Amino acid sequence: MGCGWLEAVRSCKGKPIDVAQKLDKELAHSNVRLFSYSSLRLATKSFHPSNRIGGGGFGVVYKGVLRDGTQVAVKCLSAESKQGTSEFLTEINMISIIEHPNLVQLTGCCVEGQHRILVYEYLENNSLAVALLASKGDKIEFDWPRRAAICLGTARGLCFLHEEAEPPIVHRDIKASNILLDGSLNPKIGDFGLAKLFPDNVTHVSTRVAGTVGYLAPEYALLAQLTKKADVYSFGVLMLEIVSGRSSNKMAFGDELLLLVDWTWQLKEEGRLMEIVDEELSEYPKDEVLRFIKVALFCTQAIAKQRPSMKQVLDMLSKDVYLNEMSLTEPGIYRADTRRSSRGSPLSSRTNKGNPSITNPFFQPSNSGMSQIVTEIHPR
Structure with a gap:
């Protein structure tokens, strides 16, 4: 299926074509199963709160059991969700045409009213954010072999999206809550609602920023x-979370209360x-x-x-290849300031830490539509 149908669809008179009718036509050529709303309501016991297993900006996820006994995760988009029909169709299209052991499998969808x-x-086993990074409740004990396997599995899934999917897919929201774990704690990348398709001849796409701070x-x-x-x-960033057992966007580290990436670089310098390693790891191969x-x-x-590319990352993690640390440069740190500025006024630009004579070369007006105002980026 192509991407042209992701654009707004209008009749010759300029009136919108019925979305459900359009979706039925498109999905007829895919492997996606269409569910009725009543069948999903039955599967989730009327979307009972006890079956809720997750939630986010796009809506709520419930556990459901189909009539044949199959367990499913049912993701209901809220009426207030920013994910519109186009993004919804994007997710359906992409997940329906790709299969990989480290990618969440789409079973079907429902569009009624x-x-x-x-x-x-x-x-x-829920998400990595709950199983590893949560402060209490559903945390699972992860030894080093399991953490390494999660890093490698996630890298394989992401490498598949970048290198083997046709056209290549950029996820845009890789984070712990989008890495789901099966019964054997194998990782699967989920939530493709923010993903973008990349033609081979495009080096970068200017787009509305969507993702997670941290x-x-x-x-x-x-x-x-x-x-x-x-x-x-x-x-x-995700790898640092897995190694450290710490959340990148909920904690500050060191005496200077740094972000996880920044703190890691400081420890390196x-x-x-090795102080970043999770204290709950009692035994692990240091090298x-x-x-x-x-x-x-x-x-x-x-x-x-x-x-590096994800293919190179996978090689760096899974093979005994030489890491040229002489070429390693400082991380880029994106900080967000939720304070609101007056409409139309430009952002203040802090100097780069360690380089007081160099101002921030990246500039963003305050009325750009971003939900959070960026006030600093560096390498230091």
Whole structure:
């Protein structure tokens, strides 16, 4: 299926064509199963709160059981969701045409009236954000082999999206809550609602910034320039979370209350890099863990072109290849300030830490539509 049908569809008189009718026509040529709203209401026991297993900006996810006994995850988009019909169709289109062991499988969808629902395979161990990074409740004990396997599995899934999907797919929102775990704790990348398709002849796409603070690559957050390297940056942050057992967007580290990426670089500069390792890890191969941390730093370098591709990342993690640390440069740090400024007034631009004579070269007006105001980017 092509991408042209993702555009607004209008009749010759300028009136919108019925979305459900359009969707039925498009999905007739795909492997996506169409569910009735009544069948999903039955599967989730009328979307009972006890079946709620997740939620976010796009809506709520419920556990459901189909008539044949199959367990599914039912993602209901809220009426207030920013994900419109185009983004909904994007998610259906992309997930229906790709299959990989480390990607969440789409089972089907429902479009009736105002209802927009996606039905996925059910993954019983929730997300990495809950299983590893939560402060209490559903946390699972992860030894080093399991953490390494999650890093590698996620890298394989992302590498598939970048290198083997046709056309290549940039996820745009790689984060712990979008890495789901099956019964054997194998990772699967989910939530393709923010993904973008990339033609081979396009180097970057200027787009509305969408993603999660703490994982956003600086060039994407500030200039809205989206490339595969934005996913690489987010993956690097994710790796640091897996190694450290700490959330990148909920905590501050060190005496200076730094972001996780910044703190890791500071520890590297001070020769104390292993201090980032999760205290709950009692036994682990130091050399291998150190390699994973350094690969994460390669992924989060400030300049996108200096970051490795996901294929290279996978090789760096899974093979005994030489890491040229002499070429490693400082990470780019995107900070957001939620304070509102007057409409039309420009942002103040802080100087780069460690380079007081150099001002921030990235500039963004306050009325750009971004939900958070960017006030600093550096390498320092």
